[in-house]
Amino acid sequence: MPYINDILSIYNGILLLPFMNYPDILAFMRCSKECYHIYLEYTGPLSFYGLLLPTSKGIWADIFYQRYESLEESLQQNMDIVIGIPSLHGRTPDQLFAQYHHLTLLEIAYMLRDPVSIALLKRYNRTTIHKISPLWTQYGYKATALLIAYSERDIDRKLDSEKEYNLFTYLNQYAC
Numbered sequence: 001m002p003y004i005n006d007i008l009s010i011y012n013g014i015l016l017l018p019f020m021n022y023p024d025i026l027a028f029m030r031c032s033k034e035c036y037h038i039y040l041e042y043t044g045p046l047s048f049y050g051l052l053l054p055t056s057k058g059i060w061a062d063i064f065y066q067r068y069e070s071l072e073e074s075l076q077q078n079m080d081i082v083i084g085i086p087s088l089h090g091r092t093p094d095q096l097f098a099q100y101h102h103l104t105l106l107e108i109a110y111m112l113r114d115p116v117s118i119a120l121l122k123r124y125n126r127t128t129i130h131k132i133s134p135l136w137t138q139y140g141y142k143a144t145a146l147l148i149a150y151s152e153r154d155i156d157r158k159l160d161s162e163k164e165y166n167l168f169t170y171l172n173q174y175a176c
Contacts, residue, residue, distance in 0.1 A: 014044055021150065022048040022064070023112050049111065049146040051101045060100045063108055063117055071117065075124040080105055095132040102142035104128055110159055111143060111152075128162050139163055 017025065017039070025046065029036045046053050054060040059079050062071040074080065082096040097104045106128050109117035131138040147156040 014042070017042050017046065018044055020047075022046050022053060026066075026112065026114075048108075049150055051146075054100065059098070059105070063105055063114075064112070066114065066117070068116055068120060072120060072124075075120070075126070080126070097126070097130055099130065099140070102130075102140050104130060104140070106162070107140070107143040107159060110155055110162070111147065113155070128159060 020028070025039060029039050048064070053064050059071065059074040061067070062074060080098040082098060083093050100108065103111070104126070106118065106121045106126050109121055110128075128139060128143075129137045130140045143159055144156055147153070147159070
């Protein structure tokens with residue numbers, strides 16, 4: 001640990017932090033106060049599975065920077081739900097979930113390995129579904145592709161099991 005702190009202290013982390021995946025930085029911050037303070041002083045770019053982190057305030061910044069109170073307020077106001085045009089299958093409009101680089105909030109929470117965000121999102125019935133129509137659901141595959149590229153098979157399996165659970169629950173509500 002002292003060696004990593006020495007590397008991080010050179011130019012306030014610029015030699016290491018741009019090359020680390022953001023979930024690893026979050027875990028790293030919890031290791032020592034020195035790492036935490038270096039991270040707070042760092043102003044350079046950070047990567048989330050190769051994607052840039054949001055810089056503006058809002059629901060996306062809330063989930064990435066673990067601002068749980070603000071995230072919960074946004075979920076209460078359904079700021080991540082968009083009602084689409086009525087589908088061809090019926091008069092009911094499609095329910096779309098807002099996305100950040102084709103990732104829903106729950107997918108991001110899993111990829112961040114953030115159990116608090118996952119619990120919060122599940123409490124407000126958020127899923128990994130991207131679009132719900134009267135007769136079908138649509139999932140995205142960007143999270144799966146990124147997780148496989150970064151050798152994160154455990155998280156990929158969790159997301160797959162989440163999809164199976166969501167689909168079963170969604171279809172079960174129409175069972176006689």
